[in-house]
Amino acid sequence: MVDRVLRYVREHHMIEEGDCIVAGVSGGADSVCLLLMLLEIRREIPIDIRVVHVNHLIRPDAAEDAAYVRSLCLADDIRYTLVEADVEAEARRRRISTEEAGREIRYAAFARALGSKKGRIAIAHNKNDSCETFLFHLFRGTSLRGLTGIPPVRDRIIRPLLCLSRDEIECFLQERKVPYCIDSTNLEDNYSRNIIRHHILDTAVRRISPAAVSHISDACEQLEAAYGLIAEITRQGLETCVTAAFGSFHIDCEKFRALHGTIQGYVAMEVLAQAAGSRKDLGAVHVRQIRELMDRQCGRVLHLPHQLQARRDYTGVCIRREPDSMTQEVVLSEIALSAEETAALSAGKELVILVGAHRKIRAKLLPVGNNGIDFKNIPQNKYTKWFDYDRIERSIVIRTRRPGDYLTVNAADQRKTLKAYFIDRKIPQKERDQICLVTDGDHVIWIVGERISNYYKVGETTRTILSLTFEEDVQQISLHV
Numbered sequence: 001m002v003d004r005v006l007r008y009v010r011e012h013h014m015i016e017e018g019d020c021i022v023a024g025v026s027g028g029a030d031s032v033c034l035l036l037m038l039l040e041i042r043r044e045i046p047i048d049i050r051v052v053h054v055n056h057l058i059r060p061d062a063a064e065d066a067a068y069v070r071s072l073c074l075a076d077d078i079r080y081t082l083v084e085a086d087v088e089a090e091a092r093r094r095r096i097s098t099e100e101a102g103r104e105i106r107y108a109a110f111a112r113a114l115g116s117k118k119g120r121i122a123i124a125h126n127k128n129d130s131c132e133t134f135l136f137h138l139f140r141g142t143s144l145r146g147l148t149g150i151p152p153v154r155d156r157i158i159r160p161l162l163c164l165s166r167d168e169i170e171c172f173l174q175e176r177k178v179p180y181c182i183d184s185t186n187l188e189d190n191y192s193r194n195i196i197r198h199h200i201l202d203t204a205v206r207r208i209s210p211a212a213v214s215h216i217s218d219a220c221e222q223l224e225a226a227y228g229l230i231a232e233i234t235r236q237g238l239e240t241c242v243t244a245a246f247g248s249f250h251i252d253c254e255k256f257r258a259l260h261g262t263i264q265g266y267v268a269m270e271v272l273a274q275a276a277g278s279r280k281d282l283g284a285v286h287v288r289q290i291r292e293l294m295d296r297q298c299g300r301v302l303h304l305p306h307q308l309q310a311r312r313d314y315t316g317v318c319i320r321r322e323p324d325s326m327t328q329e330v331v332l333s334e335i336a337l338s339a340e341e342t343a344a345l346s347a348g349k350e351l352v353i354l355v356g357a358h359r360k361i362r363a364k365l366l367p368v369g370n371n372g373i374d375f376k377n378i379p380q381n382k383y384t385k386w387f388d389y390d391r392i393e394r395s396i397v398i399r400t401r402r403p404g405d406y407l408t409v410n411a412a413d414q415r416k417t418l419k420a421y422f423i424d425r426k427i428p429q430k431e432r433d434q435i436c437l438v439t440d441g442d443h444v445i446w447i448v449g450e451r452i453s454n455y456y457k458v459g460e461t462t463r464t465i466l467s468l469t470f471e472e473d474v475q476q477i478s479l480h481v
Contacts, residue, residue: 001172002040005160009041014158020048020119021158022110025072027053027065027181030124032072033169034161036178038122039076041160050079052113054106056087058098065181083109099191111156120158125150128166131216132196139196143269144227149220165213234266241316242271245472248320249275253294256316264291275319276306293317299426314450315382335398342395355398355436359472361448363396365389366465368458378458385446387456389466396466397439401432407444407453418444425450438468 009015023038025031038049053069055062066082073080083105091101110121130149137146152162161169173180204212241255249271256264268287273279286304293302293312302310307322335355337345345351351363366386378386405418422432436448446452448470458465 001164001168002037004163005037006041006044008152008163009158009160012152012158014120014153014160015041015045015047017046018048018118019045020050020114020117021122022050022052022114022119023122024106024110024124025051025053025069026124026183027069028124028183029170029173029180030126030129030161030166032178032180033164033172034122034124035072035078036172036176037160048119050081050113052081052083052109054102054109055082055084056102056105057084058087059184061184065183068179068181081109081113085109099193114156120156123157123159124161125159126161126164126166126169127213127217128197128201130162130220131201131213132193134216134220135196135200136193144223144230147220148224148227149217151224230262230266233260233263234270237263237267238270242267244274247275248318250313250318251290251294251316253316256294271319272304272308275308275321276304278306281305290317290319299424301426301428337396353398359436359470361398361436361438362467362469362471364467366467368462368465382449383470385452385468386458387445387452387466387468388458388462389464390462391456392440392445392466394441396445397441399437399439400435401437404442405437405439405444406442407447407451408455410454413455418447421447436470 023035025035051073053066055066070080085105087102088098091098114121134147134149152159237259241252243250265287268290272282289302293310294317296312298312298314300312309322310317310319341351345365353361401418406415409416437444438446444453445456
C-alpha cells in the first residue's frame with residue numbers, strides 16, 4: 001500500500017526533494033495513516049515533515065488527541081505545533097456553520113506553519129471523503145465541476161491518500177498495530193456529511209455493491225477529465241469573446257453566440273464570478289438572465305447579486321459593480337490639445353493623451369488617396385474610430401458632458417442633444433458624468449464606447465483621417481479551476 005501511495009504522489013507531482021510538508025494530523029485513522037505514509041515517502045524523497053494539530057475546544061477529551069499526536073511526533077523527531085481555537089465561538093461571531101469555521105481555522109493554521117517555505121500542505125482526505133463530497137454536491141445541486149470530487153492537488157494543498165479507501169486505511173493501521181483516536185462528533189448525525197457517510201454511502205456498500213466507493217471514485221476521475229476539457233474550451237471562449245478593463249467585463253454577443261451552449265454557460269458564470277470576486281449566491285438563474293439580456297434592446301439593465309450590474313450595449317453585455325459600489329474614475333473635466341501637440345499631430349506623430357490614471361486616447365493623422373489610407377477600410381471597432389479631420393473647426397477637447405452638447409445623427413446632419421441621446425439609450429443618470437467625450441466646441445465628435453457624430457464621418461471628400469483609439473489598462477481574465 002505504501003508503494004501505491006508513492007506512485008500516486010509521483011503521478012500527481014505532489015512532493016519534490018527538499019520540500020517542507022506540513023501535515024494536518026488530528027489523531028484519527030486517516031491523519032495518522034497520512035503521517036506514517038509521509039515517513040515512508042521520506043525514505044525515498046528527502047523532505048522536512050512538520051505536523052500541525054488543531055484543538056477545536058469542542059470535546060472535553062480533545063486534549064487527549066493532542067497529546068497522542070504529540071507523542072507520535074516525538075517518536076520520530078518531527079516538529080509539532082498545537083493550535084487551540086474556540087471554533088463554536090468563531091462560528092457564532094461570523095454567523096457561519098461550525099464546520100465552515102473549523103475548516104477555515106485549520107487551513108489558516110496550516111498555511112501559517114508553511115509560510116513562504118518551499119513545500120506543500122498535506123491533508124488526509126481519502127476515497128470515501130471524495131465520494132461523500134460528490135454525493136453532497138449532487139444532492140444539494142451543482143455544476144459538473146462540483147461532481148469531480150476532491151482534487152488530489154489544488155494550489156499548495158496535496159492529498160496523498162485519495163487513492164485509498166477508509167477500510168484500506170484502517171486495515172493498514174491494524175496490520176502495523178498503530179492506534180488512533182476516534183472523534184465522537186464524527187459518529188453523530190448532526191452534519192449532512194455524517195448522514196451521507198453513515199446511512200447513504202454505507203447502505204450503498206452493504207446493499208448495492210461492495211465496490212460502490214471505488215466506482216464513485218472512478219466516476220469522479222472521469223468527470224474531472226471531462227471538466228478539464230470543458231475548462232480548456234472555456235478558457236478559449238473567454239479569450240475570444242470577453243474583454244476586461246478597470247473592473248468592467250464586456251461579453252461580445254456575436255462571438256458569444258458562436259460558442260457551444262454549454263460553454264456559453266461556463267463563460268457567463270466565470271465572468272460573473274470574477275466581476276463579483278466570489279461565486280457565492282451566483283447560479284444558473286443568473287447565467288440564464290445574462291443570456292436573455294443579450295436578446296434585449298440596447299440600454300436594458302439587469303441587477304445581480306454582489307451589487308453587479310449587467311447592461312446591454314450595441315455589441316454585447318457589459319458587467320461591472322454598480323457605480324455607487326465601486327471607485328469611479330472620472331475623466332478629467334477638460335483636456336485640450338496644445339498648439340505644440342496639434343503641430344506634432346500634423347507632422348505625422350502619434351499622440352498619447354492621458355485621460356485618467358487607467359485611461360488614454362491615442363491620436364494619429366492618416367492621409368487618404370494615392371499612397372495613403374483607403375477610407376473604405378474603416379475599422380469596425382468599438383474603441384477605435386476614424387473621423388474627417390478637416391471638418392473639425394476648433395481644437396479637440398476631451399471631457400465629460402456639459403449643457404448644450406449635441407451630435408448629428410443622420411446624413412442630413414440632424415441634431416440631437418446629448419441629453420436626449422442618453423435618455424433614448426436609457427443610460428442611468430449616475431453613469432452619464434463618467435462617459436468620456438471627444439468634442440469640437442459643443443459638438444460631440446465621439447461618445448467613447450457608443451457612437452460618433454454623423455457630421456465627422458469619413459467619406460468621398462475626406463482628405464485627412466483622424467484616428468482615435470481609446471484604451472484602458474487591460475485586466476487579464478482567465479478561468480479559475
